[in-house]
Amino acid sequence: MSFYDEVYKLCKRIPKGKISTYKVIGDKLKTKAYRAVGQALKNNPYAPEVPCHRVVNSLGFLHGFKGEKSSKALNKKTKLLEKEGVKIKDYKILDFKKKLFRF
DNA sequence: CGGTTGACCAAGT
């Protein structure tokens, strides 16, 4: 059971239509490895299983893709998010605080 | 095993 696996598990725990932050996840894992969490999700070998798009930084921003070329994965997932009921504007989650899932 | 990296964060400048 690696750190990554823990991260993936937590991601799966996030209910549809809600989102969470790297910070919360790290806190949940009793660690401050917010960055490591980010790595786990960007790698995301469990692409469809683990909804990494439901995890954003503390400001509610979807980082990573500047334009459409980089981080296509997130780009897709962003649309998926909107589909799930999470409104996004300029890669930022609207009503972020309300939809934030703290586990 | 040491140094770099990363989808980070908070505090300082």
Place this chain on the structure above:
DNA sequence: GACTTGGCCAACC
């Protein structure tokens, strides 16, 4: 208010 710095932790090279 934009930018830099230092700290944090795990994975990767």
